Structure formats: structure tokens, C-alpha cells
Amino acid sequence: MDARAKTGVxxxxxxxxxxxxxxxDDVSLEIEPGEFVSLLGPSGSGKTTLLGILGGFVQPSxxxxxxxxxxxxxxxxxxxxxxxVFQNYALFPHMSVGENVxxxxxxxxxxxxxxxxxxxxxxxxxxxxxxxxxxxxxxxGGQRQRVALARAMVFEPQLILMDEPLSALDxxxxxxxxIELRRLHRKLGATIVYVTxxxxxxxxxxxxxxxxxxxxxxxxxxxxRLYDRxxxxxxxxxxxxxxxxxxxxxxxxAVRLGDTVLxxxxxxxxxxxxxxxxxxxxxxIDSGEARxxxxxxxxxxxxxxxxxxxxxxxxxxxDGTAISLRQPGSHDARQRIPQPGAQMxxxxxxxxxxxxxx
Numbered sequence: 426m427d428a429r430a431k432t433g434v435x436x437x438x439x440x441x442x443x444x445x446x447x448x449x450d451d452v453s454l455e456i457e458p459g460e461f462v463s464l465l466g467p468s469g470s471g472k473t474t475l476l477g478i479l480g481g482f483v484q485p486s487x488x489x490x491x492x493x494x495x496x497x498x499x500x501x502x503x504x505x506x507x508x509x510v511f512q513n514y515a516l517f518p519h520m521s522v523g524e525n526v527x528x529x530x531x532x533x534x535x536x537x538x539x540x541x542x543x544x545x546x547x548x549x550x551x552x553x554x555x556x557x558x559x560x561x562x563x564x565x566g567g568q569r570q571r572v573a574l575a576r577a578m579v580f581e582p583q584l585i586l587m588d589e590p591l592s593a594l595d596x597x598x599x600x601x602x603x604i605e606l607r608r609l610h611r612k613l614g615a616t617i618v619y620v621t622x623x624x625x626x627x628x629x630x631x632x633x634x635x636x637x638x639x640x641x642x643x644x645x646x647x648x649x650r651l652y653d654r655x656x657x658x659x660x661x662x663x664x665x666x667x668x669x670x671x672x673x674x675x676x677x678x679a680v681r682l683g684d685t686v687l688x689x690x691x692x693x694x695x696x697x698x699x700x701x702x703x704x705x706x707x708x709x710i711d712s713g714e715a716r717x718x719x720x721x722x723x724x725x726x727x728x729x730x731x732x733x734x735x736x737x738x739x740x741x742x743x744d745g746t747a748i749s750l751r752q753p754g755s756h757d758a759r760q761r762i763p764q765p766g767a768q769m770x771x772x773x774x775x776x777x778x779x780x781x782x783x
Contacts, residue, residue, distance in 0.1 A: 508577030
């Protein structure tokens with residue numbers, strides 16, 4: 426990849442309306458050169474519409490899109506210098522692997538004498554050297570995904586767009602390809618915008634994650650901050666396995682949950698209606714050795730579900746409020762979990778005591 430690939434993207438007040446339906450509502454987003462940004466949200470959130478505007482397949486009703494110092498808002502797709510990996514890969518079944526990868530070079534009328542080397546270099550990047558003459562039907566799902574990626578990179582684009590390219594793969598292969606794509610991104614330094622509805626995928630792969638809801642950008646942040654410091658109840662519930670509990674403000678750094686006061690290490694949001702967002706793995710069964718300053722909750726176990734690598738424990742507080750926590754699936758951890766009907770105490774670190782506006 427050459428220096429052109431390290432180009433930033435500026436989305437400025439982009440909106441898309443279909444009659445009375447607002448698919449995208451005044452979204453502004455700055456993507457740094459070489460950054461991997463995922464667009465995350467449920468169906469109908471606007472992420473695919475935003476990707477379509479970036480790729481030139483959807484014209485915005487208002488707003489602008491810049492790649493580097495170039496306004497591409499109304500440029501046709503083939504003049505945007507953008508590589509695209511579709512959900513179904515969109516490979517040509519009648520062409521060989523090499524012919525598929527060379528297709529963007531032919532479409533852009535690059536000198537034919539350069540094709541062989543560029544195709545070989547692109548396939549080497551995705552560890553498919555020597556596959557030039559294979560048929561698409563001879564490839565596994567993961568290999569097809571790599572061919573699609575090589576085709577998107579072969580002409581050294583300024584930007585690579587990916588529309589849920591791993592959704593058709595089985596769980597194990599999908600997780601393997603997530604790590605592989607992350608490795609390739611670091612190797613290439615390309616600017617990538619990636620659409621997904623899978624929270625774990627977005628957190629695994631991205632430098633930053635943009636969360637959309639009903640056509641609006643709700644929050645964009647690093648995976649760590651997005652998970653640990655959600656801006657509102659939607660982000661808290663959409664990222665991870667958060668339980669949202671009604672709480673009331675007690676001073677500047679504490680809230681009341683039932684009869685228990687919980688302290689937080691973070692500023693409380695404004696407003697009177699507050700929710701405690703508790704991620705399942707942040708609650709820890711109290712062994713009696715927890716350090717001072719931890720928040721403690723007494724509860725009764727109602728159900729324990731074995732889920733392989735972990736166990737999901739459901740419980741209720743004294744006032745009937747339901748909570749849940751996730752514990753490791755190791756033998757030692759399983760021995761510490763009380764049986765249904767038994768009382769237990771759980772702790773929550775003030776750093777993990779996250780309060781969001783209702």
C-alpha cells in the first residue's frame with residue numbers, strides 16, 4: 426500500500442431521507458488516516474446507509490463527504506478510489522482467483538503489464554500466494570473472504586469499506602478472521618470503515634467504534650471507553666450484557682439501589698432519572714477477602730446456567746430486583762457459586778459502578 430492509502434475521512438452533517446422516513450440524521454464523523462472504525466448498531470440504525478454514502482451507492486439528502494482533501498459527495502463509485510468488501514463477497518464464480526483480484530485493475534484501465542505483480546502482492550498479503558489459478562468454487566469460506574479482501578486492496582485504494590464481511594462464516598472461523606483482519610490492518614496501515622451488528626466483533630477489531638441508533642450517531646469512542654463509560658442507557662445495554670437498574674442520586678459520587686448506597690469513581694450525569702449499568706462480569710462473588718471501599722450487595726441465587734467457558738448466575742436483591750453475573754467456567758470458580766435458593770454477597774468496584782441517564 427502506498428502513502429495514498431493513509432488518508433482520513435470527514436463526514437459532515439450527512440443525512441438521508443426517503444420521503445418522510447429519515448434513514449440518516451445529521452451524522453458527522455472524523456476518521457483519522459490509517460484508523461479502523463466500526464459502525465455498530467441494530468437493524469435500521471443507519472450504518473449501512475452511511476457506508477453506502479461513503480461508497481457512492483447512496484446519495485445523501487444533505488451534508489458532505491471528504492476523503493483527504495477531496496470532496497467525493499457526489500462522485501460515482503468507480504471514481505472514488507475506494508476498495509469494498511461486500512457481505513456476500515461478490516466474487517465472480519466464472520473467473521479464477523487471479524482474475525477476480527485483477528478485475529479492479531482492468532476496470533481502472535491500469536497497464537496490463539503491472540497486473541501479475543500487483544495480484545501476486547495482494548494475494549501474498551492475505552497469505553494466498555499461488556492461488557491465482559484456483560477456481561472460486563474450490564475455496565473455503567475463509568479463503569473467499571481473503572480473496573475479496575485482496576481484490577479490495579489490489580489497486581491501493583485510499584479507503585477500504587467492509588459491509589459485514591464475516592457474517593456468513595461459522596463462529597470459530599469468524600473469530601479467526603477477526604484476528605486476521607486486525608493483523609492485516611496493522612500491516613497495511615489502511616483506513617478501514619467496517620459495518621457490523623456484532624458487538625464483540627466491533628470491540629475486537631476496531632480502533633474506535635461508532636454506535637448508531639435510529640439514524641443518529643450516539644457515541645464514538647475506543648472499545649475500552651465505550652464498554653466502560655457508555656454515554657447513555659442504549660449504549661450500555663447494547664454493548665455487552667448490562668443490567669439496567671433504577672437508582673437515586675445520593676450526593677455527588679453515590680447512588681442508592683434499594684437500601685444499599687453504592688459509590689462511583691465517575692461523575693454522575695445530570696438529571697433526576699438515573700440508571701445503574703451493571704455488566705455481568707463486573708460483579709464478583711464476595712470471598713470475604715475483597716478490599717475495603719468495594720460496593721457490596723446481598724442477594725439470593727435463583728438460577729445457575731452452565732455455558733461452557735462461563736456460568737451465568739441469576740439472583741435477586743432483597744427488594745426483588747433481578748441481577749445477573751457471569752463467572753469463569755473453571756472447576757474452582759464453579760465450586761464457589763452457591764446453589765439456587767442460597768444467599769450470597771457480591772462486590773462491585775467503584776470504577777465499575779457506571780451510572781447513565783435513563
